[in-house]
Amino acid sequence: MKIGIPSEIKNNENRVGMTPAGVSELVKRGHTVYLQNNAGVNSGFSDEDYISVGAEILPTIVDVYGSADMIVKVKEPIEPEYGLIRKDQLLFTYFHFASDYPLYEAMKKVGAVCIAYETVQKADHSLPLLIPMSEIAGIMAVQEGARFLEKPQGGKGILLSGLPGVQPAKVLILGAGHVGLASAWVAAGMGADVIIADINIARLREISQFLPKNVRTLYSTEHSICKELPTTDLVIGSVLIPGAKTPHLITRKMLSLMVKGSVLVDVAIDQGGCFETSHPTTHSDPVYVVDGIIHYAVANIPGAVAYSSTLALTNATLPYVIELAEMGWKDACKKDQALVKGLNIAQGKTTFKAIADLFGDIYVKAEEVFS
Numbered sequence: 001m002k003i004g005i006p007s008e009i010k011n012n013e014n015r016v017g018m019t020p021a022g023v024s025e026l027v028k029r030g031h032t033v034y035l036q037n038n039a040g041v042n043s044g045f046s047d048e049d050y051i052s053v054g055a056e057i058l059p060t061i062v063d064v065y066g067s068a069d070m071i072v073k074v075k076e077p078i079e080p081e082y083g084l085i086r087k088d089q090l091l092f093t094y095f096h097f098a099s100d101y102p103l104y105e106a107m108k109k110v111g112a113v114c115i116a117y118e119t120v121q122k123a124d125h126s127l128p129l130l131i132p133m134s135e136i137a138g139i140m141a142v143q144e145g146a147r148f149l150e151k152p153q154g155g156k157g158i159l160l161s162g163l164p165g166v167q168p169a170k171v172l173i174l175g176a177g178h179v180g181l182a183s184a185w186v187a188a189g190m191g192a193d194v195i196i197a198d199i200n201i202a203r204l205r206e207i208s209q210f211l212p213k214n215v216r217t218l219y220s221t222e223h224s225i226c227k228e229l230p231t232t233d234l235v236i237g238s239v240l241i242p243g244a245k246t247p248h249l250i251t252r253k254m255l256s257l258m259v260k261g262s263v264l265v266d267v268a269i270d271q272g273g274c275f276e277t278s279h280p281t282t283h284s285d286p287v288y289v290v291d292g293i294i295h296y297a298v299a300n301i302p303g304a305v306a307y308s309s310t311l312a313l314t315n316a317t318l319p320y321v322i323e324l325a326e327m328g329w330k331d332a333c334k335k336d337q338a339l340v341k342g343l344n345i346a347q348g349k350t351t352f353k354a355i356a357d358l359f360g361d362i363y364v365k366a367e368e369v370f371s
Contacts (some may be wrong), residue, residue, distance in 0.1 A: 002032045004068025006061045007039040010075045012175040012283035014042035014306035015313065017072040017093070020049040022314040022321070027054035031325050035304050036064045043310040057121025057333040065089075070252065070329075072321055074313065075300055076103055087111035088347075092321065094118055094133075094272040097344060097355050098245040098340065099280075104359060113329055113346045118270075119242055120342035127242060128338070129320070131178050132312035134267075136302040138238065141265045144301075145171070145234040148263045148287055148294050155294060156261035158233050160190035168192045169233040174220065174249050174274060176203050179238035179267050187234075188212040195228060199255070225249060229257040237266045237274035244354035245272040252277050252290070260292030330370035340366045 003026060005017040016039050023033045033055045038047060047057050058064050065071065065084035073093040077085065079102070085091065088111060095116040097104040107114050117129035127134075142160075149169065151157035162168030172186045173180045175199035187194045188211065196211075197220035198204055204217040211217075218224055229235075229250075239246050246268040255277065266278040273279070277290045280299040287296050302309040320339060323332045329346075333339045343351045349364040350356040356363035 002034065002067060002069045002330075003321070003325060004034045004064040004071045005036065005039055005055075006064045006071065006081075007036045007357055008074055008075055008303075009061070009080065010078055010300060010303075011305045013075050013300050015074040015300075015303050015310045016040040016043045016045065016306075017074055018318070018321070019043075019191070019310055019314040020045055020053050020055075022318045023050055023055045023276075024053035025322065026325060027316060029322065031324065032056065034058050034064050034067050036061055040310075042306055043198075044307040045310075055224050070321075070324060072127075072317070073100060074303075074310075076100065076251050077107075078103075079106075082106040085110050085112050088113060090115070090324065092117070092317070092324065093184075094270070095344060097352075098263050098358055099272040102361060103369045104355065105263070107345050108348050108350070114344045115324075115339060116344045116352075117317065117342070119344060121242065122338050129313075129342075132316050133302045133309065134178035134238075135182045136305060136312065137267045138179040138236075139186050140237070140301050140304065141179070141183050141267050142171070142186040142234075144182040144286070144298075145236060145263050145265045146190070146297050148296055149233060149261075153294075154261065154289065155263060156233060156259065156281050160187065167358055168214075170228075170231055171195070171234045171236065172228050172232045173197065173238060174225070175238035175240065175268075176200065176207055176217075177238060177240055179240070180236070181207060183214050183236045183238065183267075184211060187236075188215045192234075197225065197273045203310065212370075215253060220249070222249075226254060229254060230259070232258065232262065234263045234265070235275075237264065237268050237278075239268050239274045240271065241354070245358055246274045248274060248276040250277075255291045255293050258293055259292070263294045263296065266295065266297040267301065273297060320342075329348045333366065333370050346370070 149155035351366040
């Protein structure tokens with residue numbers, strides 16, 4: 001198969017779809033890999049690194065899309081890429097359609113085959129291609145939250161760890177999935193007073209067995225969240241409903257309960273955000289203020305640590321890329337139910353129910369389009 005790896009053109013997205021090690025595995029199996037000139041530079045990989053393992057370098061993004069049967073990238077295509085995508089071309093990337101109707105509409109119209117990293121799901125309900133980026137986002141959410149609590153950044157001027165005789169900051173984490181757990185470990189390790197909230201009691205019971213003593217669990221309701229907000233310095237929103245739009249757990253009215261200079265970090269912004277007042281921001285302009293509360297809502301948090309992120313992402317995606325390249329998307333989906341869950345759009349049809357329901361569209365079972 002001919003596989004294309006374009007440069008990412010989303011604002012400050014420094015990752016690349018695959019490492020040279022991943023490309024090497026594909027080339028060894030007889031596939032052709034086209035890389036856009038300098039696509040890997042911001043992740044720490046030169047064109048020479050890719051050429052040495054058999055990749056072919058193409059000068060423009062137009063050349064890559066025009067030459068490849070399958071596109072492997074990191075973030076969803078943005079508007080300048082829509083016209084480059086061909087009917088029946090396979091795109092394997094993060095899509096997050098729930099927060100981007102124009103993208104959804106464009107992919108259906110062109111007839112692309114869209115397999116979304118974020119909805120590839122194993123039989124045990126784990127999300128293998130979302131987990132590594134979730135872990136990175138969870139770690140960075142604490143780093144960024146601590147930074148914007150600093151007074152020069154507009155924050156309260158609070159040190160997350162506290163000091164002898166000085167209380168630490170209080171961190172409220174909404175969602176006890178991979179993002180939330182990573183955030184809890186880092187915030188706890190820095191010495192913060194941490195609360196992690198979820199509606200899944202079994203999950204809270206499970207994680208309470210091994211989290212540090214400065215992390216408490218909380219059953220998540222509007223009432224319980226409101227009780228914590230007046231004394232909370234940093235809120236990290238990490239709620240995920242796979243493929244669907246994230247519910248708003250903090251409304252604008254609830255912001256009045258918080259002390260000015262407190263920080264909200266919305267890791268769920270890719271799926272619409274879990275704060276009513278959230279809208280996507282970028283690494284170059286990451287925050288804004290609503291009612292005195294600082295909002296950090298960067299939609300590609302792991303892009304800031306591109307080298308680490310690209311290595312972790314390729315480790316997770318490579319087995320699936322190999323399956324798709326060796327078998328084609330239809331046979332790969334027939335063999336692997338995890339990929340069936342990842343199939344969001346094919347042949348102009350919506351094959352992921354949560355997306356079809358959200359946009360009031362017709363849902364077609366994935367098996368009907370590859371049978």
